[in-house]
Amino acid sequence: MTTSFTCRPPGRRLSALVAAAVLAAACGGGASPSAGPVTLNALFMKQAAYSEDNVTEMTKAFEDANPNVTVNLEFVAYDALHDKIVTDQVGGAGSYDTVLLDAIWPAEFAKAKIVRDITANVPAEYKNDVFPSALAGGQYQGKFYAVPWINDTKFLFYNKQMLAAAGFSDPPATWDELLAQARAIKDKGIVDYPIVWSWSQAEAAICDWTQLAAVMGGADFVDDAGNARFAQGGPLAALEWMKKTLDDGLSNPASTGFLEEDVRNTFSAGGAAFALNWTYMYNLANDPQQSKVAGQVGVVASPGMGGVQTSGVNGGMGIAVTSSSKHPDEAVAYALWMASKPMQDKFAQLSLPMWKSSFQDAAITKTAPELFAAANVEFTNLVMRPVVPYYTALSSALQVALQEALTGKKPAAQALGDVAAKLPEIQK
Amino acid sequence: MAGLTAARRRLRPAAVSEAWVAGAFVTPAALVILLVVAYPLVRALWLSLHEVVLTRPGEEPFIGLASYAHELANPDFWAAVGRSLSFTIASTALELVLGVGLALLMDQPLRFRWLLRSLVILPWALPTIVNALMWRWIDNAEYGALNALLLQAGIIDSYQQWLSNPATAMWMVILADVWKMTPLVAILVLAALQGISREQIEAARVDGAGPVSTFRYVVLPLLTPTLLIVLVLRTMEAFKVFDIIWIMTNGGPANETQTIAIYAYQTAYRAFDFGRGAALGYLIALAIMLLAAIYLRLLGRVGRS
Incomplete structure (x- = not known):
């Protein structure tokens, strides 16, 4: 199932799932992305930013770029999110392919094997251009269990x-x-x-x-x-x-x-x-x-x-791929799409981007110069709450x-x- | 018509087949009950005897009564039991006293009695969630109506933190519960009052009893069976209170309103310790059964006398 994971080199923009399919086939892995229509179920939370409309718009763009993939969205209140993920995964239903993860959960979920280790899928540009504190929110013991998405403090x-x-x-x-x-x-x-x-x-x-x-x-x-x-x-x-x-x-x-x-x-x-x-x-x-x-x-x-x-x-949140997902490649591609710089820049006035270069782009920072200035300073020293399972x-x-x-x-x-x-x- | 008669005729000779038919009718309901009542009970018992932590899938060792023993030796458990008892005693006592008072008032031949009766039932008709949210607003420290009222009436000289002050939080929750549940008591007692014959009361009056002694020696003894039933209903409900507290205070401040049901919920769903949560569920059920047994004996004694 996960053979195609380690085999696939980290791509820059993963909208071309056809390439992934070829690679997966070359690897002889079990997963066969884009062989037919794929439906992903994604769990998000109801919040001010990104709102349900924002997430729907980003997802629509992903579907347009990947016509064989359909993404069903579900939104729950933050208070229900953790319990919803645990009961869905451990209870055996396994309905979701991607779930939104608070920065305090990767340790617990990694240990319970609810979410996948996606270290190999995180592109190099993340290490260079994403605030290290945002990366930390998706990690446990040096491995990535979520693609950082919302950077907040x-x-x-x-x-x-x-x-x-x-x-x-x-x-x-x-x-x-x-x-x-x-x-x-x-x-x-x-x-x-x-x-x-x-x-x-x-x-x-x-x-x-x-x-x-x-x-x-x-x-x-x-x-x-x-x-x-x-x-x-x-x-x-x-x-x-x-x-x-x-x-x-x-x-x-x-x-x-x-x-x-x-x-x-x-x-x-x-x-x-x-x-x-x-x-x-x-x-x-x-x-x-x-x-x-x-x-x-x-x-x-x-x-x-x-x-x-x-x-x-560190009040960040990331998108994780569940262990139960039958389409992990598409799920990772979707998570990376949502977190990509173009998507974050587009909605920058609602939720601060996690990309350092966005802060150097006057076209983006002019929407809220004071806030961007404050964030540019504070994002350099974000601390985690206890990282324990x-x-x-x-x-x-x-x-x-x-x-x-x-x-x-x-x-x-x-x-x-x-x-x-x-x-x-x-x-x- | 003819077909039905024929069918009846065919069934009647064999009593056995009638039992089969009855069985067939009962089976669907029995199955449903088995599924939604019996299975969870058995499953919970199994869970309470095993170490089941949801975030540690795969390991579920049998640990016997260890979860029960752990809770019975746990000061947090007993603190929660203590809070449940305070809530139960205070809210039930207030509801009984106020409920009887209201019922006596509604029993009087007043002009707008119909209006009074409909108004009184209103709080009870509200869903608990709505009631709890409403009281959370009323008690809000910054923009709540209670602070405004008390300040304007000169009772307090600055806004009070009703729900975040450990000294007052439990009382505010009790107040909200009393406001909602007193009507139920009042209506049940009113029904009992109307069952008391006027002759008995008039006889007491003729014998020279004043209103207070009439109530004390004639009305109250006749109300006792109803009061006991109300007491049983309210204590059991109050002991397992969850929703109103969860919405108003979430068990806070500093766990001051964490009753036993909240404690069980937090154990099961915050720590995902389903084994211990199930054990707590059984302990709560046992406590309520104990209460029920005591009340049933009392009721039986009243019924016999």
């Missing part, structure tokens, strides 16, 4: 008018500066709580925590031997810092119940001067239909601290620990220490 959004009213001409470059500005904004009565976060008991909180930990001593969670490192160093410092901003009244206390959309709503309603959020907020907060602060929205790379200029949590269980436990510390039930060190003590159980 959390940027610092700020309200230009509020900063100006408090006498600041520049956005903060460090977290200390941010707190000083927030203090001034609060003291001047411009807004009650200057900073808003997504710190509810969810993955969103882990993302903010990771991003902060990376500049506060390093986002070092679990070492190679499987020992807990998250109850000390950067992660502990970051959590204590988070709690302190709540205690000081600089962070909105409602943050501990907020998800990303609540952050966007609060910021768009003029209820915060600063917010950490994904790229998608930029367009929406600047849309006068949905936002009271349209036109005042600034975005910069996430602040640094103590010599580290910036850091971002037991990530989902670990994240659930850490989410509770963050909540315990942020709501004052336990001191940060104790809350994280309790999870560290339970780690062997989680790893089992």
Whole structure:
């Protein structure tokens, strides 16, 4: 089945499946692409960017270029995506050829043999022109299990008018500066709580925590031997810092119940001067239909601290080929098509491209110069959340620990220490 | 017509064949029940005795009662049980008291009684999901109606984080459940109230009993069987509560609203530990059966007296 995989040299543009067929035949492999009509089933998620319409349009272009391949699309909410993939693959249905993978899943899915190792199919141009952080999101132990597709991280959004009213001409470059500005904004009565976060008991909180930990001593969670490192160093410092901003009244206390959309709503309603959020907020907060602060929205790379200029949590997603797929060649070709530079450039105003050269192309960056400038800096230092096969269980436990510390039930060190003590159980 | 009579005549002499026909009619339903009830039960029991982690396909060793033993020794499990009990006791007690009160009100010869009765049933007619979403909005810290109401009434001086504060989250969930389920109690109690003959109440009045003693010594004892049935229904439902909490708080903040059903769900579907999830399912079922057994004995005693 996979013989044609290793045999096929990585092609630059894989729309010509006929060539693949010839190669596969030459290899004597079992797969026979383009011998007849092929139907792929692809699982994506419902989101702001790329939207269902965008994905449908990209897919249509793929079908036009490969007339023998039909792609059926299915979209589910992010919350359902992981479970949908696991139950479909392990349950034996095996309905999907490609699935969308969050950057935190390749380890788990590779170990469970749900997705294929596609290292040999990733073209050389990926290594040269894609941000290394985007590549990392599809990898586990040096092998590719997904073609990186969406490159995303959390940027610092700020309200230009509020900063100006408090006498600041520049956005903060460090977290200390941010707190000083927030203090001034609060003291001047411009807004009650200057900073808003997504710190509810969810993955969103882990993302903010990771991003902060990376500049506060390093986002070092679990070492190679499987020992807990998250109850000390950067992660502990970051959590204590988070709690302190709540205690000081600089962070909105409602943050501990907020998800990303609540952050966007609060910021768009003029209820915060600063917010950490994904790229998608930029367009929406600047849309006068949905936002009271349209036109005042600034975005910069996430602040640094103590010599580290910036850091971002790796919130990328990739397209993986399932083990159950009967048409892996077409599935890989489809994934590469979706991630190709022309496709990403076409929709660059909706979702930031992962191709470095796109950032040098004025025709592309002019759609949102501020955002591209911020991304060009922050994409150089994206950090992964723990890359472990037991990530989902670990994240659930850490989410509770963050909540315990942020709501004052336990001191940060104790809350994280309790999870560290339970780690062997989680790893089992 | 003639054909049917002939068919009846052919069937009648042989009682055996009648049993066959009955069997044939029952079989499809029995098969369906077997498929959707019996199979999952057996399968879950099998899962609970094996180590089955979905993300580790292929290895499913038999581990006996180890999953059960692990949970019974797990403080997280008992914390979740404790939260389920708090939810159950508080919500059931409030629903019973408010439900009886409402029923007594609706039983009075008021002018717009029909309107009152239709209004009261409304919360119960709402799907749980809608109810939960609605309360999540009402309780929202930034733009919720509850904060606005309390602030304008001068009860609080700043917006409160109802759902993200560990001290209040469980109460907000209980409030939402009480708002939805009190009508059910009220309607059932109202039906029972209308079954009580006016003569008995009038006799008590003639004997000099005031409204309070009439309620305490005449009405309440006659309501007891209904109240017990309501109690049984509500405790069992409340003990396995899932949807309203899942939508309002997701089990948070800091697991403060993580009841036993949420805990079981998270074990089975977050960690994909189906073995332990199935064991938890059986433990919950056992707890509810225990409750049912206690209530059935109580009901039997009431029925006999």
